[in-house]
Amino acid sequence: MSVTQAKGFRAAGVASGIKESGAKDLAVIINDGPDQQAAGVFTSNKVKAAPVKWSLEALKSSGYQADAVVLNSGGANACTGKIGDQDVSDTAQRAAELLDTVADRIQVCSTGLIGERLKIRELVDGLDVALDSASVAGGDDAAEAIMTTDTRSKTAVATTTTGYHIGGMAKGAGMIAPGMATMLAVITTDAQLEAGQLQSMLQQAVALSFNRADSDGCMSTNDTVLLLANSASGVRPDPAEFQAGLNEVCALLARQIIADAEGAQHDIAVTVVNSSTEAEAETIARAVTRSNLFKTAIYGQDPNWGRVISAVGTVDGDYDPDQIDVTINGVQVCRAGGMGEDRSLVDLSPREARVIIDLHAGEHTATIWTNDLTYDYVAVNAEYSS
Amino acid sequence: MSVTQAKGFRAAGVASGIKESGAKDLAVIINDGPDQQAAGVFTSNKVKAAPVKWSLEALKSSGYQADAVVLNSGGANACTGKIGDQDVSDTAQRAAELLDTVADRIQVCSTGLIGERLKIRELVDGLDVALDSASVAGGDDAAEAIMTTDTRSKTAVATTTTGYHIGGMAKGAGMIAPGMATMLAVITTDAQLEAGQLQSMLQQAVALSFNRADSDGCMSTNDTVLLLANSASGVRPDPAEFQAGLNEVCALLARQIIADAEGAQHDIAVTVVNSSTEAEAETIARAVTRSNLFKTAIYGQDPNWGRVISAVGTVDGDYDPDQIDVTINGVQVCRAGGMGEDRSLVDLSPREARVIIDLHAGEHTATIWTNDLTYDYVAVNAEYSS
Numbered sequence: 001m002s003v004t005q006a007k008g009f010r011a012a013g014v015a016s017g018i019k020e021s022g023a024k025d026l027a028v029i030i031n032d033g034p035d036q037q038a039a040g041v042f043t044s045n046k047v048k049a050a051p052v053k054w055s056l057e058a059l060k061s062s063g064y065q066a067d068a069v070v071l072n073s074g075g076a077n078a079c080t081g082k083i084g085d086q087d088v089s090d091t092a093q094r095a096a097e098l099l100d101t102v103a104d105r106i107q108v109c110s111t112g113l114i115g116e117r118l119k120i121r122e123l124v125d126g127l128d129v130a131l132d133s134a135s136v137a138g139g140d141d142a143a144e145a146i147m148t149t150d151t152r153s154k155t156a157v158a159t160t161t162t163g164y165h166i167g168g169m170a171k172g173a174g175m176i177a178p179g180m181a182t183m184l185a186v187i188t189t190d191a192q193l194e195a196g197q198l199q200s201m202l203q204q205a206v207a208l209s210f211n212r213a214d215s216d217g218c219m220s221t222n223d224t225v226l227l228l229a230n231s232a233s234g235v236r237p238d239p240a241e242f243q244a245g246l247n248e249v250c251a252l253l254a255r256q257i258i259a260d261a262e263g264a265q266h267d268i269a270v271t272v273v274n275s276s277t278e279a280e281a282e283t284i285a286r287a288v289t290r291s292n293l294f295k296t297a298i299y300g301q302d303p304n305w306g307r308v309i310s311a312v313g314t315v316d317g318d319y320d321p322d323q324i325d326v327t328i329n330g331v332q333v334c335r336a337g338g339m340g341e342d343r344s345l346v347d348l349s350p351r352e353a354r355v356i357i358d359l360h361a362g363e364h365t366a367t368i369w370t371n372d373l374t375y376d377y378v379a380v381n382a383e384y385s386s
Numbered sequence: 387m388s389v390t391q392a393k394g395f396r397a398a399g400v401a402s403g404i405k406e407s408g409a410k411d412l413a414v415i416i417n418d419g420p421d422q423q424a425a426g427v428f429t430s431n432k433v434k435a436a437p438v439k440w441s442l443e444a445l446k447s448s449g450y451q452a453d454a455v456v457l458n459s460g461g462a463n464a465c466t467g468k469i470g471d472q473d474v475s476d477t478a479q480r481a482a483e484l485l486d487t488v489a490d491r492i493q494v495c496s497t498g499l500i501g502e503r504l505k506i507r508e509l510v511d512g513l514d515v516a517l518d519s520a521s522v523a524g525g526d527d528a529a530e531a532i533m534t535t536d537t538r539s540k541t542a543v544a545t546t547t548t549g550y551h552i553g554g555m556a557k558g559a560g561m562i563a564p565g566m567a568t569m570l571a572v573i574t575t576d577a578q579l580e581a582g583q584l585q586s587m588l589q590q591a592v593a594l595s596f597n598r599a600d601s602d603g604c605m606s607t608n609d610t611v612l613l614l615a616n617s618a619s620g621v622r623p624d625p626a627e628f629q630a631g632l633n634e635v636c637a638l639l640a641r642q643i644i645a646d647a648e649g650a651q652h653d654i655a656v657t658v659v660n661s662s663t664e665a666e667a668e669t670i671a672r673a674v675t676r677s678n679l680f681k682t683a684i685y686g687q688d689p690n691w692g693r694v695i696s697a698v699g700t701v702d703g704d705y706d707p708d709q710i711d712v713t714i715n716g717v718q719v720c721r722a723g724g725m726g727e728d729r730s731l732v733d734l735s736p737r738e739a740r741v742i743i744d745l746h747a748g749e750h751t752a753t754i755w756t757n758d759l760t761y762d763y764v765a766v767n768a769e770y771s772s
Contacts, residue, residue, distance in 0.1 A: 047699030047707045047723070079695055081708075081724035114692025115725055221696050292678070292759075293767055300768030306500025309465055310607050313433030321433045322467075337433070338467035339501055373678075374768075375761050381679055382686030382760075 002155030004139035005167030006190035008032045008232030011138040013145030016126025018074035018119045024145035026126040027071040028095070029186055030134050035231040036105065038066035039198035041206045043223035049078035051108040052222060054088040058104040064195030066228055067105040068131075069186055070095050071146050072123055073171070075112040078221040087120045094124050098131050109184045109224045111148055111171060143169035146184055149380060152260050156252035158245035164191035164233035166245045170253040172260075183210065185225045185253055191242055192231035201243050202227045209250035212282070213258050213369045225250075258369045263376025266298050268353045269367050276318040276362035284315045284357065289370035298353055299372035303346035305334040312357060319361040327356040388541030390525035391553030392576035394418045394618030397524040399531030402512025404460035404505045410531035412512040413457040414481070415572055416520050421617040422491065424452035425584035427592045429609035435464030437494040438608060440474040444490040450581030452614055453491040454517075455572055456481050457532050458509055459557070461498040464607040473506045480510050484517045495570045495610045497534055497557060529555035532570055535766060538646050542638035544631035550577035550619040552631045556639040558646075569596065569643060571611040573635055577628060578617035587629050588613045595636035598668070599644050599755045611636075644755045649762025652684050654739045655753050662704040662748035670701045670743065675756035684739055685758035689732035691720040698743060705747040713742040 004011050010030045019025040040059050042052050059066070070091055077084050092106040099106075110118065143153040150171050158166040172183030193201075206225055227246070258267050270288045275281035288294055291311040297304040305326045313321060326334035331346045333339075353372075390397050396416045405411040426445050428438050445452070456477055463470050478492040485492075496504065529539035536557050544552040558569030579587075592611055613632070644653050656674045661667035674680055677697040683690040691712045699707060712720035717732045719725075739758075 044702075045696060045699040046702050047695050076692070079692060079720065079724050081722070084724075114690075114696060115720065117725075221692075221699060292763075296764050296767035299764065302768070304500075306462070306465060306607075309433050310431060310500060313431040313607060316430075316432055334465065334501065336467070338465050338470075339503075373764060375764050377678075378682050378685065378759060378761050378764060381682035382688070 002139040002143050002157070002167050002169040003029050003186055003188045004136045005157045006165040006188045006232065008190055008230045009188045010134040010136055011142040012130045012134040013138065013141030013143070014126055014130045014133065017122035018072055024141065025072055025074040026123060026130050027142035027145035028130045028134055029069045029142060029188065029228070030099065030131070031067055031228050031230050033230050033232070035192070035229060036065045036067050037193060037195040037198055037229040038064050038107065039195060039202040039227045040107070041202055041225045043220055045221050047079065047221050049076050049110060049222040050080060050084035050088045051077055051110045052224060053085070054092065055107045055109065055224060058092070058107060062104040064199065065105050066107045067099055067101045068095055069107040069109065069226055070127065071109040071184055073111050073146050073148050075110060075116060075118040076114045076222050077110040077118045078114040080115070080117055083117060087118050090120060091123060091127070094127050095131065098128065107226055109222070111146065111184055111222055114221060139169070146171040149262055150260055154253055154256040154260070156249045158248045160241070160245045162235060162237065162241065164189060164235040164237055166249050168249045168253055170257060172257040183223055183257060185210070187227045187246065187249055189229045190231065190233035191229060192234065192236040193229045193242065197239070198227050198229055201246055204243065205246045205250040208247055209254040212367065213254040255369065258371055261371035262380040263374045264371030265374055266353045266372040267351060268298055268355065268370050268372065270355045270357070270370065271365065271367040272357045272359060273365045274362055275359050275364045278364040278366055280317045281364050281366035282368065284312055284317060285366050285368040287311045287315050288355070288357070289368045292373055295370065295373035298348060299374045301348035303328045303331070303333055303343045303348060305343065308355060308357065309334060319359040323360040325358040329354055388525040388529050388543070388553050388555040389415050389572055389574045390522045391543045392551040392574045392618065394576055394616045395574045396520040396522055397528040398516045398520040399524065399527030399529070400512055400516045400519065403508035404458055410527065411458055411460045412509060412516050413528035413531035414516045414520055415455045415528060415574065415614070416485065416517070417453055417614050417616050419616050419618070421578070421615065422451045422453050423579060423581040423584055423615040424450050424493065425581060425588040425613040426493070427588055427611045429606055431607050433465065433607045435462050435496060435608040436466060436470035436474045437463055437496045438610060439471070440478065441493045441495065441610060444478070444493060448490040450585065451491050452493045453485055453487045454481055455493040455495065455612055456513065457495040457570055459497050459532050459534050461496060461502060461504045462500045462608050463496040463504045464500040466501070466503055469503060473504050476506060477509060477513070480513050481517065484514065493612055495608070497532065497570055497608055500607060525555070532557040535648055536646055540639055540642040540646070542635045544634045546627070546631045548621060548623065548627065550575060550621040550623055552635050554635045554639055556643060558643040569609055571596070571639055573613045573632065575615045576617065576619035577615060578620065578622040579615045579628065583625070584613050584615055587632055590629065591632045591636040594633055595640040598753065599640040641755065644757055647757035648766040649760045650757035651760055652739045652758040653737060654684055654741065654756050654758065656741045656743070656756065657751065657753040658743045658745060659751045660748055661745050661750045664750040664752055666703045667750050667752035668754065670698055670703060671752050671754040673697045673701050674741065674743070675754045678759055681756065681759035684734060685760045687734035689714045689717070689719055689729045689734060691729065694741060694743065695720060695723070705745040709746040711744040715740055
């Protein structure tokens with residue numbers, strides 16, 4: 001159900017012909033109200049795709065309102081110049097016309113190859129079909145239509161019990177990075193919340209979920225996370241409970257993105273504990289998840305803690321290298337910066353690997369999720385233009 | 387000849403039994419004077435190997451003097467605790483005894499697996515043999531003895547014509563990174579220069595060479611570059627000429643390290659031109675060379691400029707994304723931030739690839755050398771504990 005779990009949302013996913021394979025490539029989500037509050041978090045990449053520039057502007061000029069989201073795979077519409085801007089504008093205009101609204105209440109997201117013009121004719125024609133067929137049953141089709149190198153569609157719902165719902169969908173498998181993955185995500189709720197509140201809640205949820213999933217350190221031009229709220233449940237939620245539910249949906253989607261990372265054979269949680277600040281814990285965990293040497297070692301099922309500690313040491317932080325403990329899948333292979341338990345005791349055959357780095361320097365903690373670097377990562381990215 | 391190209395230096399490389407393979411694993415370089423001026427640049431990693439800590443301290447306490455350098459492969463002596471410190475001290479003491487000098491005039495370098503104790507008995511026994519057999523003919527053996535995953539030994543000499551010589555050797559193939567590669571390098575000269583001058587000249591040469599070779603973004607615990615000067619030529623060089631010669635030797639060694647990078651099939655020069663500052667040019671070039679997506683694309687001979695420009699955009703610099711041109715092997719595939727010449731015109735079959743990013747934002751330039759990310763990089767690093 002994903003984005004149609006909450007009342008008052010309809011969705012569709014169709015094959016419009018953008019993808020030559022004939023797979024689904026165009027998704028729409030329609031918010032039937034009564035409210036159309038919206039929030040968005042976008043790539044921090046200075047090179048922003050045309051739909052990102054459009055959606056940022058549209059949120060502002062509409063006063064953070066969105067009646068619908070149009071998403072396509074099969075083309076990023078990034079680095080496409082003035083024609084790319086025109087294409088996204090035409091898309092939004094056409095959707096607005098069909099929904100009897102104005103273009104700046106239409107959010108647009110694209111994903112695929114950078115630097116090639118979108119098949120705009122197919123997209124616009126497909127829009128008619130998609131908007132016409134949108135239904136409460138269409139959530140799963142929408143999630144499927146935004147896939148690129150993803151092998152599975154990604155949806156999640158929060159376990160709220162007080163009369164409102166939060167559900168979402170996402171795509172992303174590579175280029176998963178700092179300040180956000182190459183990913184699109186749309187989250188919907190029928191709770192009653194104002195746009196300003198939604199925006200700060202979304203930023204917090206993204207910071208703790210998508211921004212802590214770091215597959216290959218590469219940041220996209222198209223990253224977008226949208227949150228739509230329509231008050232259809234009539235419930236004004238407790239903010240803390242809603243935040244927890246939103247965090248849960250974002251974390252579930254981020255976790256699915258890591259689990260489907262290109263070529264990955266391990267999902268790896270790198271947790272820094274007992275750091276002097278949470279920011280430093282996050283920086284150090286990220287340094288480890290960015291190390292290709294660490295990522296290839298995990299692929300090779302080699303509990304090579306030297307590669308962990310040498311990555312930690314690239315961060316000139318508030319800790320003593322001679323105090324660091326490193327535990328890999330339960331075995332403390334490094335103790336006080338030196339040799340600990342026998343590394344041959346570590347079992348790295350399970351899909352999930354957990355690395356805990358204890359700095360003994362404070363009481364803060366952070367976890368970054370990543371995946372291993374495999375032959376298949378090279379294969380996917382050497383052979384697929386994305 | 388490498389480190390014995392300059393007058394008054396002897397070297398040896400022997401198999402001491404540290405490496406189980408029986409390959410050469412211990413090198414010595416002896417400076418017969420008359421002077422023994424020395425300079426060193428070491429890893430900026432907060433986790434420093436025992437020999438790095440030793441050599442830093444020894445340079446300071448000796449007033450930047452070194453009679454000899456002892457280098458071993460087959461073990462990094464990093465994260466080895468107090469016993470590691472004792473091992474490097476014992477090594478220096480033994481070398482000093484045999485050379486009739488004091489331990490703080492002995493520099494020590496190690497490379498190999500982190501977190502395991504050195505085979506100190508083999509090393510100390512081997513020292514007797516190595517120091518005894520050191521000769522002017524031993525430069526190539528020394529270069530061979532410091533290899534780890536290197537497939538070729540690396541030596542270089544400068545083309546000075548005014549009566550003095552500069553020559554050097556290096557090792558390094560993976561973990562080639564920011565603020566220096568996992569590499570050891572020793573450069574010798576028979577020119578007459580003071581230690582203070584040597585240190586600033588070495589820092590400048592390293593900044594422009596080893597620090598601009600970025601194979602996999604990983605920084606080692608053991609990186610060391612030493613420069614020894616003995617005045618044996620009797621020539622006091624023109625500083626600018628000497629600096630140029632030193633830059634040349636460092637650049638030649640750095641280039642050899644990139645050319646021998648683990649599993650690489652392409653050597654890639656990423657050059658940023660017309661930047662507002664040299665620092666920004668370097669930061670942007672480094673962001674591109676750090677992108678696994680870019681590196682796999684080059685491996686796949688895919689001139690995927692979208693991956694170049696999305697890496698550029700991760701740097702929030704003083705440029706306009708809509709002005710950027712990207713040229714790959716002579717073809718301007720991206721013009722003014724959008725589509726340029728047909729990407730199918732790009733020939734990425736040669737070993738050397740050149741990417742030029744024109745920011746149109748100033749007049750500064752910088753080049754970072756890197757290599758592609760291949761199946762063999764994964765193989766070497768998933769299967770070899772280093």
